[in-house]
Amino acid sequence: MTADPSASTATSTAASSRAVLRLPEFRAMLLAAVTSTLAGRAVGLTVAYQLYQLTHNPLTLGLLGLVEAIPALSLALLGGVVADRNDRRRILLMTITAEVVCAALFTLYAPHAAQGGLWPLLGLIFVLGMARGFSDPALPAFQAQVVPRELLLRASAWRSSAAQAAAIAGPALGGVLYALVGATGAYAFACVLLVVSLGCVLYVKAKPIPAFTPGERLGKSIKLGVAFVMQRQVLVGSMALDLFSVLFGGAVALLPVFASPDILNVGPRGLGLMVAAPSIGSLAVTLYAARHPPGRHAGRILLSVVAGFGVSMIVFGLSRNLYLSVAALIAAGLFDGVSMVIRNATLQLRAPDHMRGRVNAVSGMFIGASNELGAFESGLAASALGTARSVWLGGIVTLLVVAATAVLAPELRAMDLGENVPTDDEDAPQPVATS
Numbered sequence: 001m002t003a004d005p006s007a008s009t010a011t012s013t014a015a016s017s018r019a020v021l022r023l024p025e026f027r028a029m030l031l032a033a034v035t036s037t038l039a040g041r042a043v044g045l046t047v048a049y050q051l052y053q054l055t056h057n058p059l060t061l062g063l064l065g066l067v068e069a070i071p072a073l074s075l076a077l078l079g080g081v082v083a084d085r086n087d088r089r090r091i092l093l094m095t096i097t098a099e100v101v102c103a104a105l106f107t108l109y110a111p112h113a114a115q116g117g118l119w120p121l122l123g124l125i126f127v128l129g130m131a132r133g134f135s136d137p138a139l140p141a142f143q144a145q146v147v148p149r150e151l152l153l154r155a156s157a158w159r160s161s162a163a164q165a166a167a168i169a170g171p172a173l174g175g176v177l178y179a180l181v182g183a184t185g186a187y188a189f190a191c192v193l194l195v196v197s198l199g200c201v202l203y204v205k206a207k208p209i210p211a212f213t214p215g216e217r218l219g220k221s222i223k224l225g226v227a228f229v230m231q232r233q234v235l236v237g238s239m240a241l242d243l244f245s246v247l248f249g250g251a252v253a254l255l256p257v258f259a260s261p262d263i264l265n266v267g268p269r270g271l272g273l274m275v276a277a278p279s280i281g282s283l284a285v286t287l288y289a290a291r292h293p294p295g296r297h298a299g300r301i302l303l304s305v306v307a308g309f310g311v312s313m314i315v316f317g318l319s320r321n322l323y324l325s326v327a328a329l330i331a332a333g334l335f336d337g338v339s340m341v342i343r344n345a346t347l348q349l350r351a352p353d354h355m356r357g358r359v360n361a362v363s364g365m366f367i368g369a370s371n372e373l374g375a376f377e378s379g380l381a382a383s384a385l386g387t388a389r390s391v392w393l394g395g396i397v398t399l400l401v402v403a404a405t406a407v408l409a410p411e412l413r414a415m416d417l418g419e420n421v422p423t424d425d426e427d428a429p430q431p432v433a434t435s
Helices: 005-021 024-055 058-074 076-085 088-116 119-146 149-203 218-230 233-249 252-259 267-291 298-318 322-350 353-385 387-408
Strands: none
Touching (some): 005 024, 005 149, 024 058, 024 088, 024 119, 058 076, 058 119, 058 353, 076 088, 076 119, 076 218, 076 353, 088 119, 088 149, 119 322, 119 353, 149 322, 218 233, 233 298, 233 322, 233 353, 233 387, 252 353, 252 387, 322 353
16 A cells, blocks of 8 residues: 655654644743743834823934844844854843843833823833844844754744734734733833743853854954845845845735724724725734745745735735725735745755844844834825835835846845755864853
8 A cells, every 4th residue: 555645754854843833842942932022012012102192292213213123233244243153042141131131120110200201211112222233143143053954944934923923913912911011010021021031041051152253353353244145145035035024015004094094994993894805805914934944946935925915015016995805905914924924944054054143233234224214114105105006016116126136146046945055164164162
């Protein structure tokens, strides 16, 4: 009797997925990332609401994002070098400890915010942004050291799923806590979550410090990290695709306008549904990718899903029906979720260990720039062209970007993340003795 090949493949896939989750240190890092993200998003919503209650000025909310983004992006390249020269576990322990202290200070200050004003709140957000500048490059680089190379692709999919779920639940958690126990209780609960995250990282054993060239100057080390990315089509191409698709094709910042009587006339309930739609799509696909990661023909899949994202934005921009608009946003989230899984896996698999911190730092700057500049570009384009027209034209620009990338980056188009993925270890420094 002949065995069913499809059944064998399904069994192998499930076994591979379970193999990742059977690693105690991976589970600990997954929980650390989830609790940290939940706490960060809950704190972000609570601070935003509290600041608006203090000032009743929408500009304050824009200032809040800027106060955190400036130190995080400014320190990213330095944080990448630090992650590639030092114990990444220790970096995470230090940055999470700083977050715990900030959450505790938020808790203590919250009852006195009406008298003390907004500047202490913004000051603590600035400190959190500084911590992010070092933790964002170190976290994915350390996670890659926790998982065997052959399981990195599935681990990346699980991390993407967990991060997406936490990003969705975090603001909701913050809102519920604020309503039930006020700002003080919300901050206190976030502090507890961060202590759990700290304990999870403490559970994981320290890993070898990456090899680096002794005596190499900071400026040269940063330059080498940036050059490493820019000289490799697979890395810079995947990052550029994300940057330009979000920059020109994103519509999240304009959703309140679409909910208004001028376009869909669906009010706050319809707005809430539209805001949730991309996250629902993204979470669904990342959960699926945890069991069925897109390894073979990953480059073609990446180009296809970014094109699908552009088409979804065209449909959304032209739609005058809520259900069609929500369906387009869910599809956009699905396509973006696949793109996120492939990009994260590419960073882990194609960058050597001694460069992972700097490569993740450059990626973080691309993502930060796309998010910050994307909202600005959306507002500017909507003012000049009209809201709906700016969105569907942005979708067309995204398709043109995909076409140009497919022509100009053949290595990205041919990228494969299946078995035996090559890691570019050329010019790798010799390991240095560490105590």
